[in-house]
Amino acid sequence: MTGSSLLSVRDLSLAVSHNGNQVVKSVSFDVGAGEIVGIVGESGSGKTLATRAIIGLIPPAVRHVGGTISYRGRDVLSLKDRDLRQLRGGEIGVVFQEPMTSLNPSMTIGRQLEEGLILHTKKSADERRAAILDMLKRVGLREPERALVAYPHEFSGGMRQRIMLASVMLLKPALLIADEPTTALDAVVQRDVMELMVELTKAEGTAVLLISHDLPMVARYTDRFVVMEKGVIVEQGQTADILSAPEHPYTRKLLSSLPFRAAPRKLDMSRTPMVSARNIVVEYPGRKGLFRKQAPKRALHGVSVDIHVGEVVALVGGSGSGKTTLGRTIAGLVAQSEGEILFQGRERSADWRDYRLNCQMVFQDPYSSLDPRMTIQALVEEALRLVPDLDGAAKRKRALDTLDEVGLAGDFANRYPHELSGGQRQRVAIARAIARRPKFLIADEPVSALDVTVRAQVLELFSDLQKRYGFSCLFISHDLGVVEQVADRVIVMQDGRIVEQGDRDRIFDQPQEAYTRKLLSAIPALDLNQTGGVTLKWRLEA
């Protein structure tokens, strides 16, 4: 801890009002002036609630049942509303997770940034304008003058998060609480925003409380961090110490859940590829309206991909790179404007029925990919509806066996999707996709929406099933860590074109293109040590 403590939380306990369940139990930690402290935990660990309490924003259903929070020696929990408002924004700034909803869509950026200044400072209008322009420049907006009169929807997610950061840092708070500030952004943007945040807060001497489920990210930027599980702090200490020698089993579990590179596999690449896409062009039609004409937008500019028998090919790239469009085109959900897609060497339209039976897809969001009104068993059985040579009883048996294989045996079959956790739902989605024993599977960000430890389990399940059934797979992801674990070959995409492709080890160890290197610089290379800890090595952007 550096110098005197700025924020000191002691034995904080919070409980759900109606049943008395403690969701945060005796949590104690300190943040020193100018220090960066992390809180790491999965969903339900209480990390967000504990930090909401610091600014007096716990939801009405939750009650404070014990402990103190002191900020510069003042007891935050006993402050009046008026003093609390003074504290929020002025002294303690907050950056939330969702940049799409944390800015008011009907106010210009200039007005929104000015609000805080009017509330907390006595600057004149001209001084405010100068301060805002200066700050917008510092967060990397190219045309700050124009941004002043622009609305939030005119900016991308990464830009909005920069603007959010600008609005908070404008007031020069002593403490910045960043709650999953980059989770909604893709890997490259994520790193840029984090780097900017660290740079700004260092310059202003602002302390940061960084809350995230992303352990490597927290480890990269913090001096010290806290690990929370189910409302309890299980471990805290210097970042380097925890990484190299974690003491608590949960910390070890978190570390071992990080994706590690699997041994490379030998595959027979001489046979006809399972699926090959040739020169695929996808164009979204423009508008030929009476009042407004819009040029057609090209999402894919002639992309060719081969996926061999039993091979897992990863498609990586930032948002807008066209990777999802390519996946959906191959799945037959989007029609290509040009190019052809061959299945086992034949144009797939020659036998759509056969292609449909053999090509399945796992979607990103386990919350919307399952029909909420069907039971788990019905969902999996539905996938078998069109399979020939299976009678009703055989289908039922196949559905139950497949559920068993994905670890959902027993009474899960009769439950509905809303009764399952995110990880369990994704298992159902996987069961549904493999129940037909497809030869080819498209997985669109299948683990992006899952917690770290659950992600590790689902990935392991996926690898097991892939080995058992030997299906070919197109694995779409923006998370290179995950890709490193599952893929045989990697294809990097940017702006609707393939930038680089090659064997996984080649791409990860000797990236040729600048964009690939940029992607790789966002994720660490991991080495396990004997004590259950890891060494994180960051690849530098050339």
Place this chain on the structure above:
Amino acid sequence: MRKFTFNGVIGGGLIAALVITALIGVFWTPYDPSALGFTSRLAAPGAAHWLGTDEFGRDVASRLMIGARASVWICCLTVAFAVVCGTLIGLISGYARGWVDGVIMAVNNALLAFPGILLALGLLAVFGANQYGIIFALGIAYTPSMARVVRGAVLSLREREFIEASRVMGNGEIYTMLRHILPNCLAPITVLATSMFGWAILSESALSFLGLGVPPPAPTWGNMLAAGRPFIEQAVWLGFFPGLCIALTLLGINLLGDALRDKLDPRMRGLK
């Protein structure tokens, strides 16, 4: 999990009472509902006539029992008509999109632009004022709002991943529509249908009031309410009891509708 909810019990009780009364009315009523009694005109509720008599000395209770049949029958068929047609049109419109949607919605919006009762009046002029004319006219008047709501639900549902998943499985459009989209539209359909029931009862009353409903002397709650209006100062029960019947029926249907919607939705299971 509790099997019955408060809403379900109260709503179900009211509707059951209504149906039983209407059924009894088919076989037996305290008096002949169309028997005139000049000695007992505008009699107050009492032992002889429980709910009083009207200006022709007809027994109000008997007429209400007979009227229940007509009113409920008209409302049920009207709502059924609007639900079936509206859902079908909404499904097609929302699922097909493109020019099909454009044409359907243009017609739909044109119909919506008329006040429902005005539309029904116009249609009644064509079909003639009888029970089935009313059902048809009101049904057509209510169809556009149902179509609108269903289309909206379909439009948002068809972008969900489970609809794409169904396409990837190779399921046909019709199957996907009936198996995945329709069941997920049930909640808004139920809510709208129950409120339509209320509108239908009121519109039927209004049409009877205007003389375009079921022609007298056959009683419906609506024309009884209308007939009671001139006598509101001397015989308040003439308007009060039909009004009370309408209000209780609407309450029952709305409560039952809520309970049904919750019951049909698996997501509501296990919640308090």
